[in-house]
Amino acid sequence: MPRTVSIAAIMADSGVAFGTSGARGLVTxxxxxxxxxYVCGFLQHMGDIGQFNPGRAVAIAGDLRPSTPRILAACAAAIRHMGGQVAYCGFVPSPAVAAYGFAQGIxxxxxxxxxxxDDRNGIKFNRADGEVLKPDELAMRxxxxxxxxxxDAAGMLVQPEGCGPLIDVATPYAARYVDFFSADALRxxxxxxxxxxxxxxxxxxxxxEALGxxxxRLGRSEKFIPVDTEAVRAEDxxxxHDWTRxxxxxxxxxxxxxxxRPLLADETGAWIRGDVLGILCAQALQIEAVATPVSCNSAxxxxxAFAAVRRTRIGSPFVIEAMNTLLADIGSVCGYEANGGFLLGTPVRSEGSTLAALPTRDAVLPMLSVLAAARRQAMTLGALQAQLPARYTFSERLQDYPTDQSQTLLARLQDGTLEDVLTRTSAMFGQLVGNATAFDTTDGLRITFDGGDIIHLRPSGNAPELRCYTESRTPERAASLAGAVLEMIRTS
Incomplete structure (x- = not known):
């Protein structure tokens, strides 16, 4: 028999909740x-705002996790149940399916x-005109x-139907960049x-290859590898280093x-931090205004280099909201995150070519822009990066650290007056960084110390982890500080 349920109740019962990147949870x-x-709830909300009705297409795609094909089939079944048409895009990058949806208005x-x-998976939703934002998330809940x-009794489809014929969205996604950059941009x-x-x-x-x-091609794996661009694994x-050498x-x-989310290593094999890559990309594209989370490099x-910089909470929905406010006053706008994901809020032009806006996280544009800029200037990536102010960030995570434990820690540190917080954080971290002089609670707790070091603590929005972002005068100092802070918390 059909049954009526609330999305909020399903979230509570299943543990599959919304974070800054959509719904995520254990595969089980x-x-x-x-x-x-969840897909029915999404499409009902899209219908409420005039972006979905029976007969309209919905684009779907997935990554290479073992559980993805099954979940794609369930999503396709929900679209059909709601009267929609499945536009199956296969296994392609998130920005490729998003760009297709934006272009088609679906x-x-x-x-x-x-x-x-890969014991976890998720579903990221996009409106017809951009990413799902926080008001959309609340409406979906x-x-x-x-x-x-x-x-069946286990909650699995009795007769999954699959996703249907494949639509090629990879080719127009590749053409987006091949057409914008010159044919010898990387020659x-x-x-x-x-x-x-x-x-x-x-x-x-x-x-x-098309850019010269x-x-x-290195390190291909048929088994899923959880590469995190904010916390690069020691083996990566x-x-x-070995490959470049x-x-x-x-x-x-x-x-x-x-x-x-991009991951770009320079000529020495050093992975460039995502927030530095974002700055370099914005400079290369001659962007006027930038929206970026509070955790990103103060360089x-x-x-x-920019007429305006707007700081936000962590997560692309917040970056997009800030970009939208900047659009009213600034000619060209972008956003980027510490993970390197780059969001282009306005079209950009170069040498007679125009690149359309793509207000969702993208990995390709920042890597190509910075490589092309270095080549134009006959510089290595290391030399290009050295032109920025000498500020370095690092991020690390304390895994299997319950979210409620992270929240309790931050609540204790932030309790009381301004002076109380500065005194308490100085007492806790003073042996590492000196006295606290200021703090920011835009997202988590970001503390500035009198020697110029910054410690930023934040519970992860999609996993039982405590994130630690640090900034200092050298990359070695930023990295060692992050490790020392998390070890102090782990053993306290």
């Missing part, structure tokens, strides 16, 4: 029924857990949906593509699992 909790219900979704381990009698460069299990590994290699580079650091590479390009202000 993301039953077909749960995923079906909602879209991506089945992906991004960088987290408030939906009540009627579930048909299509599921003369010897570039490695660290493929691992990134869904965009093939299209990335296709783009880079010599490409070596070692691989990059042994193969004479000018750079290495890679992405996270759903290929919306964006210190560089003096």
């Amino acid at each position: 909790a993301m039953t077909d029924e749960v995923c079906f219900a 909602p879209s979704l991506m089945v992906t857990g991004s960088h987290i381990p 408030a939906q009540t949906v009627t579930l048909p009698d299509l599921f 003369g460069l010897k570039l490695g593509i660290y493929e691992h299990s990134a869904v965009g590994r093939d299209v990335l290699a296709r783009i880079v 580079a010599e490409v070596l 650091q070692a691989l990059a 042994d193969l004479g590479l000018d750079a290495i390009l890679s992405t996270d699992g759903d290929s919306d 964006v202000e210190l560089s003096g």
